[in-house]
Amino acid sequence: MENHLLLCILLLIPVFASSDFLITHVRNIKKRNADNDLVVNGIEIYSMKIDSKVTSRFAHNVITSQAVNCGNVHKEVVFDVELPKTAFITNFSMTIDGVTYPGTIKEKEVAKKQYEKAVSKGQTAGLVKASGRKTEKFTVSVNIEAASKVTFELTYEELLKRQFGKYEMFIKVKPKQLVKDFEIEVNIFEPQGITELEAEGTFITNDLQNIIKKTFSDKKGHISFKPTLDQQRTCANCSQSVLDGDFTVRYDVKRTTPDNLQIVNGYFVHFFAPTNLPKLPKNVIFVIDISGSMSGKAIEQTKEALLKILDDIKEDDFFSFILFGSEVHTWKETLIKATPENLDEARKFVRGIDTEGMTNLYGGIMRGIDMLNAAHEGNLVPKRSASIIIMLTDGQPNVGISNTQDIQVHVKKAIEEKFPLYNLGFGYGVDYSFLEKMALENKGLARRIYPDSDAALQLQGFYDEVSNPMLTDVELNYPENEISDLTKNSFKHFYDGSEIVVAGRFVDNNQNSLTVDVRGEGANDALSYTTQQDVEQTAKAFQEQEYIFGDYIERLWAYLTIEQLLEKRIAATGEEKENLTAEALDLSLKYKFVTPLTSMVVTKPEDYGNQDGIADKPIEAQSPVFRHPSIASELSYLYTAHPTWYTSVDGDPHFIISVPQKEDAICFNINENPGAVLNLINDPVTGITVNGELIGDKRANSDAKTQNTYFGKLGIANKHLHLKLTVTPEKITIQNGNEKTGFTWLDSVTLQQEGLTLTINRKKNLVLSMGSGASFVIVLHQVWKKHPLHQDFLGLYILESDKLSEQTHGLLGQFFHPIDFTILEIHPGSDPKKPDATMIVKNNELTVTRGWQKDYRRGPKHGIDIPCWFVHNNGAGLIDGVHTDYIVSSLF
Secondary structure (H helix, E strand, O other): OHHHHHHHHHHHOOOOOOHHHHHHHHHHHHHHHHHHHOEEOOEEEEEEEEEEEEEOOEEEEEEEEEEEEOOOOOEEEEEEEEEEOOOEEEEEEEEEOOEEEEEEEEEHHHHHHHOHHHHHOOOOOOOEEEOOOOEEEEEEEEEEOOOOEEEEEEEEEEEOOEEOOEEEEEEEEOOOOOOOEEEEEEEEEOOOOEEEEEEEEOOOOHHHHOOEEEEEEOOEEEEEEOOOHHHHEOOOOOOOEOOOEEEEEEEEEOOOOOEEEEEEOOEEEEEEOOOOOOOOOEEEEEEEEOOHHHOOHHHHHHHHHHHHHHHHOOOOOEEEEEEEOOOEEEOOOOOEEOOHHHHHHHHHHHHOOOOOOOOOHHHHHHHHHHHHHHHHHOOOOOOOOEEEEEEEEOOOOOOOOOOHHHHHHHHHHHHOOOOOEEEEEEOOOOOHHHHHHHHHHOOOOEEEEOOOOOHHHHHHHHHHHHOOEEEEEEEEEOOOOOEEOOOOOEEEEEEOOOOEEEEEEEOOOOOOEEEEEEEEEOOOOEEEEEEEEEHHHHHHHOOOHHHOOOOHHHHHHHHHHHHHHHHHHHHOOHHHHHHHHHHHHHHHHHOOOEOOOEEEEEOOOOHHHOOOEEEOOOOOOOOOOOOOOOOOOOOOOHHHHOOOOOEEEEOOOEEEEEEHHHOEEEEEEOOOOOOOEEEEEEEOOOOEEEEEEEEEOOOOOOOOOOOOEEEEEEEEEEOOOOEEEEEOOOEEEEEEOOEEEEEEOOOOEEEEEOOEEEEEEOOOEEEEEEOOOOEEEEEEEOOOOOOOOOOOEEEEEEEOHHHOOOOOEOOOHHHHOOOOEEEEEEEEEEEOOEEEEEEEEOOEEEEEEEEEEEEOOOOOOOOEEEEEEEEHHHHOOOOOOOHHHHEEOOOO
């Protein structure tokens, strides 16, 4: 197009035109084409700046984005950013053509009641939602007039944690289009002095590496990243942006003493991170879930992680393994020393771990506690050592004591604060709230392990955090008559490379100094000393005011206090929980933090259908959209503990496609005549195919425009194993070569033979695993036999689809590969409860409708509404080709 345009213009130029004239025209053409690259869907983002100021580990971040509507009609502009889960939003505003619309922070319930009408229309929910392991997504959209400009500004704050000897600040970079003026600027001020400073990005190419400008000297550090338009392009003539990924800043500070005390305006913060201490021997028990739901990739990744951990265990350490399925198994009856011989034996044990049965979580955890208590009482482990229990589970207790509150009571009583308990929840089938409460009650923490390809690295990474204890029973004591509102000041363990932070405020703002008594137990002897800091010393360190934002130590204290109050609140009950809630809420409102107790009300102009929104703080224990239901039994509902995201077809027939990275789903229907056989899955690598034959109603419904159709027969085959399974609402037939085995839906059986595991749950569903491929759940829908219209039909749910190859296709199979989409311009549809929107998917622009489809995985009587974006016209534009391409001649 550019060459054609250039030719047209050159033909119009007089023959006597000068070379300067030609060059000017060429430059103008190129400039116009470059400018066109900046406009996406009629919107140009002409400026985006991320400004971070870090003072004494406390980060104050401002993201500013400026956009203009280049169209000739009103358009929707979207401000879409990701921020760390550990951060609190403190401010947001939109300025449209000089008029500012600020966000206001209110108590959550007050905000929701105030905007209850908007919430009921679905417009205010979820401006902030969890979007990944470390991030939350903040999204605001607004319709603005043609040629109007809008400026979005979001502010958030967080206390940077020290891990593995460095502080880390994480910035998500994803402008989604080229930006004329893009910049990241980070300024760091540390009174102790900076010893190292580094910055890197997952999207940084060799060409971009030199654009990162980094300087630091003494107390100041500075980083800037400002790519030009051409440097942002994925290639020389591309309009896509290479800026898509994580930008990470890491640094550390000088430590001439273990402590650093800073006092400003009546508040203090105490950083404690001793170095060069001898490491404590540790006693660690791994309590591992081996129930049936851990089979496949989960248990293999767990074994891989344990083998790597065994390589890192030191010879002075003591360790053991406890496995729990329906029964509890111990590797050794007591902890043993990590000698080379014992480690070799442990590796053989780990390699032989296999899954079985249900989830006796109580039995497993109590066996671990009893073993550790017995080791201490019998002096089988060093007196000066650090003990920990690490438990990993992917499900919920359903054998032995299964009531989670009872388990918490027994565990707390047995541990008696002697050692911390760390709970790792694998995937989304866990009761994360229960794991978190139990860990916090026992001076530990909970962590979710995401069921991705790097799950083994996640497990090993957590172990690395706690693998080097330096001190136990650390206490930082301050004069009670001088200090009030102290944050947590006693800690069970101090780990190498981390840092303990305590903050508080003075009773008397005119206090001149602060004295701290520090105590702890080390590898060789007790740690005990006193340190003192004068107010004047801190004042001298903070003379360079341009790096300091507001009353930063007061805000750091408020941030830390709120964080710890919310943590205590998780395990609290009754009046204690009410008091913690009230205190955390008061501080959240006073310091304008969006926390789980507050909401930010985002106001918008009233024209063009704009509606106000509410931004909440997500919490890890909240269920994602597709959280699996509780496991009634590992046998009957084996599939419920598998990864949350799945694909399915059920009903008339409704296809549901999960999109995990969006925490959302897409759905579509296929309208075809009874008797048609549709190819649902075809994997040439594993040899697995799934086809379904449609049936109609008993007679045509004269009131309906089209005839209802359902799946009345499903055929699942594995040609490599010569296996065929035929399922109808009447019977289930397995053909293995020339041999046939038959069952009815009145049976309740489990069948295992080479390459196949089949469980039939009487008149409800069946669960099928074939070879090393995916698992299938087929749900039986039965209607009244004398119903004049409808007849029995089947639904199909596919789990563990990642076990099928990348060459898998079919109406469902094509969606086992990652798919991305963008939703724009949400607006009222023909049904007031179901808004329409524009979806950008596979380079197609589709009109979609927000709706619901039923999920019957738990059984035909337990349908759950699943929200999804509905693609019309037989999935046109979403599926590859057209739906008739998937019609095949027979089931096999």
